[in-house]
Amino acid sequence: MSQSASEFRLETSFRKRLYFFTGMVVFTLTAYILQLFNLQIVQGSENSLKAERFVRRSESIPADRGNIFDRNFLTPETSQPLVSNSASLDVILNTSLLKNDPRKVKDFIYKFCEALSIPIVYYEKELQDSRMIKKIRSREPFVLLEGISREQQERILVLDNINKYVYLVSSPARVYHMGPALSHVTGYVGKPTTSDLQEKEIKTYQLIGKGGIESLYDTTLRGQDGFRIQKRNTEGNIEEERVIEHSVPGNNLVLTIDRDMQIAAYRALKGVRGTVLAIKATTGEVLAMASNPSYDPNILSGKNKLDRSNHFTRVTNNGGFLNLAIQSRFPPASTFKTLVGLAAMESEHKINFDPKQTFSCPASFTLKSTFKGVPDQVFYNWDKKNHGDLNLAQALEKSNSVYFYQLGYKLGAEPILAYCRLFGLDKKTGIDLPGEATGFIPSSDWKKRTYGNKWFDGDTVNLSIGQGFISTTPIEMALFYMAVVNNGKIYKPYVVSEIRSPLDNSLIQKTEPTILRDIPLKRSTVEALKEGLYLVGYSGTASGVLNSPTLPEIAGKTGTAQTRRRGASSSNHAWFIGYAPVNAPPEKQILVAAFVEYGVGGAASAAPAAREVFKAAFPPGSFPRTDRSRAKTMLEEAPVEQEAF
Structure with missing residues (x-):
């Protein structure tokens, strides 16, 4: 019997x-089989681990931070670190044994x-x-006590x-072997703040650098955490x-x-507020x-939070977190x-200045008033004595202010301010430490905007001895003197020399000297200043401190900055x-800048503070000495005809 057309279409x-x-069933079964193969075979190990971490307790293993060494580093085994790690014990509360009940946890803490x-x-x-409930629900370790003592351990x-x-x-603990002596360089570590957790890739249990190179090189030092899985019984013991x-x-830092x-610099500041900085001149x-x-980084990085809190408060109140070398600015005074x-010699076409010419230097300089009814201004020498006729070298030797009042007045403010900017006295040096400040270089426009007055000749006279509106950081002034030593070259200062692997001590990164500025200076300018x-240091304002057979020959400049305090001389900054040794090639010389408040x-x-650093750098017998007749020749050279004012 034949099918009808409708039956055929239906079939x-x-x-x-x-x-x-059937195709869909086969496709679905194939997909399931392939996915099962992927889960069990291809990703079996990873998924097994995920499942194990879900049903068991997983715990991070914090990585040790890298060690920090000084410039004499050879190998980690043979070199004494500046900063290292030690092991300590923390007490963790097993809240599950207290049914994760906040009330029971509280009662236990009181008993503890x-x-x-x-x-x-x-x-x-x-x-x-609220904090208790959040902490229990977070499933993070409930730390009761960090860094317990042996007595506490026995008691528990x-x-x-x-x-x-x-x-x-x-748990790891950070150890700062030089303590407060190097704290502004090293910084310290601590638990991350809320802003740290939001802004940086950091976990709540990890330590983060706070200040110094611990902060700037935090990710380099931090390492990579591991993790372990633990199975505990009902009593909380690890099975x-x-x-x-x-x-x-x-990574380790050198x-x-x-x-x-560094020890000499820190000890030289005992009992005073100030800073001492030493830099290798040609690097x-x-x-x-x-x-x-x-401040003591061992306390601030320590495990006792009451000690940390009290120390933090004390340091904050006395300004101890401020690194005065790079984060403060003051009038540079006679330095x-x-x-x-330098500005006068490099701008000689403006005033036809010769460093051998002499100026008459009585006890004071009188600036004639240009306004009717306004009295003349009188600017005194620092010792209010008549020094007779002086050339540039002699004026620097005696730090004679009247000489520079006259020189600055004749030169004018603009060339002086231009050279300030050229040497970067209003710019960051770029040192690899956080929080660097910049100096302030005034201008006539700034004064007009700020005070509503034009720039007066009296402002120029004050500027000529590093007073008035100008202010600089110690490290900026140190780099200016570096330019004098290096014939105009200024190198970028740096603290971290090398980054090395903790596994095989291989070199990961090395810092090479970088020229920050290269300012063309006439040879005659540099020689006149060095004289x-x-x-x-030989016969001038610092000779009583620096002229000694036990020291290398030291060249430099003292400065005494007047402040707004009135009365005793102790109100002045120093x-x-x-640099030294004077007679050594530049690559053997070091620069030292010292500043003492009041x-x-x-x-x-x-100068006495700087002397201690030079002593540490150049022990007796480690430096050659030249014939002192050189200085005698400088003093006896016939002066050029006196300049009248």
Whole structure:
């Protein structure tokens, strides 16, 4: 019996649907089989780990931060670190044994404090209900106490009502072997703040650098954390532990710092507020950088939060976090006279200046008033004495202000300010430390905007001795003197010399000296300035401190900055910037800048501080000495005809 056309169409449609359904079943089964193969075979190990981490407790293994060494580094095994790590024990509360009940956790904390004689205020924040609930729900380790002492450990172990609910874990602690002496360079570490967690790739349990190179090189030092999986029984004891990924320690840093010079710089500041900075003249390597008041990074990085809090408050109140070498600015005072002399010699076409010509230098300089009814201004020499006729070298030697009043007045403010900007006295040096400030160079436009007055000749006279509106940082002034030593070349200062692998000590990165500025200076300009700076240490304002057979020959300039304090000379700030050995090639010379707040005078406090660093850098017998008749010849040279004013 033959099919009708309608039956045939119906059968054909049914077959198509059957084939389609069969194809879909086969496709779906194939997809499931392939996915099962992928999950079980291809990604089996990874998925097994994920499942294990879900049903068991996973715990991070913090990586050790990299060690930090000084410039004499050879190998990690043979070199003494400036900063290293040590192991400590933390007490962790197993909240699951307390049913994760906030009330029971609180009761236990009270018992814990009583047993270990800990003030309950230690847990003031943790005992807040909202904070307690959040901490329990986070499933992060509930840390009761960090860095416990041996006595605390023994006490916990013998108290059954305590030790059954807690367990001890090892955690790294940072050790700063030079303590406050190097704190403004190293910085310290601490727990991340809320802003740190939002702005940086950091986890709550990790330590983060705070200040100094710990902050600037934080990711380099931090390393890569590992993690382990633990299975615990109902009593909280570990039944099984498996390390899934080992931690990798952070990279090691090698600094340009010389340990002996750094100690000398810090000790030289005992009892005063100030800074001492030493730089290698032809590379920019920072050999020492001390600032006082300071802080103890071992306390701020330590485990006792009450000690941390109290120390932080004390340091904040006395301004101890401020690195005066790079984060403060003051009038450069008489150290600025060297720049005024340089500007006059390099701008000789403006005033036809010869450094051999002499100016009459009585006890004061009178600036005639150009306004009817306004009296003349009188500017005194620092010692209010008549020094007779002086040339540039002699004026630097005696730090004679009247000479520079006259020179600056004749030259005018603009050339002086132009050279300030050329030498970068209003720009950051780019040193690899955080928070660098810049100096301030005034201008006639600035004064008009700020005070509504034009720039007066009296402003120029004040500027000529580094007073008035100008202010600079110690490191900026040190780099200006570097230009004098290097015939116009200024190198970028740096603290980190090398980054090395903690695994095989291989070199990852090396800092090469970088020329920051190369200012063409006439040879005669440099020689004239060096003559005057040499005389300062030989027979001038700093000779009583620096002219000694136990020291190398030191050239430099003292400075005494007047402040707004009235009365005693102790209101003056003190400067000294110099280099040594004078007779050595530039690559063997170091620059030292010292600044002491309210230090009376440059020769009274700043030069003695610098002297201690030169002593550490050049022990007796390590430097040659030249014939002192050189200085005698300078002093006896016939002067050029006196300039009248």
